[in-house]
Amino acid sequence: MRVEPPPPPTPRPGGGGDGGSPPISGSTRLARPGGGARLWLWAASLGVYAFLYLPLAVVVLFSFNDSVLNAEWVGFTTRWYDRLLHDGDMLQAAANSLLIAMVSSSVATLLGAMAGIAMQRYRPRLLPFLALTPVAMPEILLGVSLLLFFRQVLDLTLGLTSILIAHVTFSIGFVAVIVRSRLAGMDESIFEAARDLGATPWATFRRITLPLILPALAAGFLMAFTLSIDDFVITFFVAGVGVVTLPLQIYSMIKVAVTPEVNAVSTLLMLLTLSVVILAARFAPDTLKAKA
Amino acid sequence: MALLEIRNVTRRFGDFKAVDAVSFSIEAGEFFTLLGPSGCGKTTILRMIAGFDDPDAGVMLLDGQPLTGIPPERRPVHTVFQSYALFPHMTVAGNIAFPLEMAGKSRDEIARRVAETLALVHLEDKGGSYPHELSGGQKQRVALARGLVNRPRLLLLDEPLGALDAKLRVEMQSELITLQREVGITFVFVTHSQQEALALSHRIAVMNRGRIEQLDEPDKLYGLPANRFVADFIGKINLIEVEVAAASKVLLTLKAAGLGEIAAADARPLQPGERGCFALRPEQIRVYGRKESADLKNRFDGSVKELLYLGDVTHYKVVLANGFAIEALMPNAAPGRAKFHEVGDAVTVCWRHDAGIFLRD
Ligand SMILES: Nc1ncnc2c1ncn2[C@@H]1O[C@H](COP(=O)(O)OP(=O)(O)OP(=O)(O)O)[C@@H](O)[C@H]1O
Ligand SMILES: [Mg+2]
Numbered sequence: 123m124r125v126e127p128p129p130p131p132t133p134r135p136g137g138g139g140d141g142g143s144p145p146i147s148g149s150t151r152l153a154r155p156g157g158g159a160r161l162w163l164w165a166a167s168l169g170v171y172a173f174l175y176l177p178l179a180v181v182v183l184f185s186f187n188d189s190v191l192n193a194e195w196v197g198f199t200t201r202w203y204d205r206l207l208h209d210g211d212m213l214q215a216a217a218n219s220l221l222i223a224m225v226s227s228s229v230a231t232l233l234g235a236m237a238g239i240a241m242q243r244y245r246p247r248l249l250p251f252l253a254l255t256p257v258a259m260p261e262i263l264l265g266v267s268l269l270l271f272f273r274q275v276l277d278l279t280l281g282l283t284s285i286l287i288a289h290v291t292f293s294i295g296f297v298a299v300i301v302r303s304r305l306a307g308m309d310e311s312i313f314e315a316a317r318d319l320g321a322t323p324w325a326t327f328r329r330i331t332l333p334l335i336l337p338a339l340a341a342g343f344l345m346a347f348t349l350s351i352d353d354f355v356i357t358f359f360v361a362g363v364g365v366v367t368l369p370l371q372i373y374s375m376i377k378v379a380v381t382p383e384v385n386a387v388s389t390l391l392m393l394l395t396l397s398v399v400i401l402a403a404r405f406a407p408d409t410l411k412a413k414a
Numbered sequence: 415m416a417l418l419e420i421r422n423v424t425r426r427f428g429d430f431k432a433v434d435a436v437s438f439s440i441e442a443g444e445f446f447t448l449l450g451p452s453g454c455g456k457t458t459i460l461r462m463i464a465g466f467d468d469p470d471a472g473v474m475l476l477d478g479q480p481l482t483g484i485p486p487e488r489r490p491v492h493t494v495f496q497s498y499a500l501f502p503h504m505t506v507a508g509n510i511a512f513p514l515e516m517a518g519k520s521r522d523e524i525a526r527r528v529a530e531t532l533a534l535v536h537l538e539d540k541g542g543s544y545p546h547e548l549s550g551g552q553k554q555r556v557a558l559a560r561g562l563v564n565r566p567r568l569l570l571l572d573e574p575l576g577a578l579d580a581k582l583r584v585e586m587q588s589e590l591i592t593l594q595r596e597v598g599i600t601f602v603f604v605t606h607s608q609q610e611a612l613a614l615s616h617r618i619a620v621m622n623r624g625r626i627e628q629l630d631e632p633d634k635l636y637g638l639p640a641n642r643f644v645a646d647f648i649g650k651i652n653l654i655e656v657e658v659a660a661a662s663k664v665l666l667t668l669k670a671a672g673l674g675e676i677a678a679a680d681a682r683p684l685q686p687g688e689r690g691c692f693a694l695r696p697e698q699i700r701v702y703g704r705k706e707s708a709d710l711k712n713r714f715d716g717s718v719k720e721l722l723y724l725g726d727v728t729h730y731k732v733v734l735a736n737g738f739a740i741e742a743l744m745p746n747a748a749p750g751r752a753k754f755h756e757v758g759d760a761v762t763v764c765w766r767h768d769a770g771i772f773l774r775d
Contacts (some may be wrong), residue, residue: 148741198550201499297610308502309497309499311495311497312499312500312501312502313494314466314486314493314499315494315495315499315501316501317465317466317485317486317487318464318465318466318487318492318493319484319487319492319512319513319516319560319561319564320487320513320516320517320564321487321512321516322487327511328502333503334502334503351491
């Protein structure tokens, strides 16, 4: 989860979150360390959690602080949220972000599902690499190359369309992997069984394949949604001048100063991302691992 | 007219012939079995009948109509998969209703037929369960019910009992026989268990390396195997290397190296000097002490090398003069403690002249 609150600049807090959580599965439980070692372990994990979540907590806290300075606690207020609601630029950016996230994750879900099904059914050699490369590629590289491609090759005016294409590009792989892993856990002969019992290929898809991959589709969609809504680097390159998304807007605001308003919008964004991630985890418990 | 006719069907994978010029036909109402070792092409034949694979050569006719080009969903042929292949997101009733829904049956008819079929496989109370809530044997029954419910012309069963434990297997075998008789649907059954094939089938095609070695009724296959492969594959058998010494109209004299002459019955015109093997079932052999008399033509001395007491019967392994270890099966039919031989005992093995058969190479 790329929830990156501006102050202080911690590198990718969410990325290490999974590593810090205690093992849940009992099958691979190790012998518990005793005495002093145990104390150290506790201290270390406490430290990790503190680094991960304290900055986030500070952002949330100061978004309710009745002072323009992020220095000391003065009193409780919701006026920064109130101001957000009347900030035209901010509302426009939020609307853009939501629109882009909805459209790009819908398209990515459709294409990713097709790729995932094809990967499982026909075992192509190249497709998994092609779909997953954008996932592994450094974002800055993807951003630059997409920019060059849109400008030099396609001669496309940067804007909504270019952002949408870029977001679909980096989301497809996630959806494909989620759908494929869902299918991989299934007995392949059920699809033949359906044909055998009188279902046309279309009926087989509608009655068997689709219901079975539905949770994966939902999880994939939500995953793509979070990726899109908080993407900064790639969007920064392909957005051009006309369209501003929420992360771009926050960035332009903190160039001046980290205002309580930034804290407020960051808190809202965090809340949205978190709830989507929790929702996705409910649909497919293994998706978080797939993303890590 | 045969229900299914397969003529010279061949299926190649690269240079390898998985099915090699196979021909057979199946009559309506038959319980037909394809039996053979792993990799001999049984599943490949079923897949071609079901429509998941196409022959490279040859024709397949169902009710006299060629099956070529007809997709699986339009063939009146259903399959029971070894893995059951139940739809995990549907209940038992939903699974069984599926073929009826695909055939566009009315809601009333579907409900009635599902209930009937559930009763047929004794799962009346499991209609609302999901596949993962069932035991192996119950899943098996659901798969059967789903295959039968829409009354296919042909039901293909690919090792349907393979995943069950031994006891359940025997139970399901007798249920299968009853079921097939009740519904009257033609079964094409695949197995690599010869015992299962013998117990269930009207006719059996014994396959090896993509070819049919022999197609016959169970007792004929067991009693009169056509060649070495079939003799060896079906049941236990002693195969003794021999050469024809003399052949008259009814009596055949065979010569076994280091053993002497074996008397056998054979009506075929055989020439002296022909080589082959003499095939003899263990239960056709008597094992006697040296002093005991038995009025049998074939008598050979040896000594007991191993024995396996199984209660109802005892298996003996007797080493003969030429070093050949012959296996014999003696029923412990006498009341009280049966008189059996001990390891190392000097014994005589004997059999009737028409007990075994000569198989030409
Ligand atoms: N799609 C395929 N591509 C290549 N070879 C195949 C294919 N399907 C089957 N074969 C080969 O054809 C041969 C026959 O396979 P088949 O599955 O029909 O055997 P079988 O008699 O059903 O064996 P088993 O008892 O193990 O199920 C095997 O050697 C197998 O490796
Ligand atoms: Mg097979």
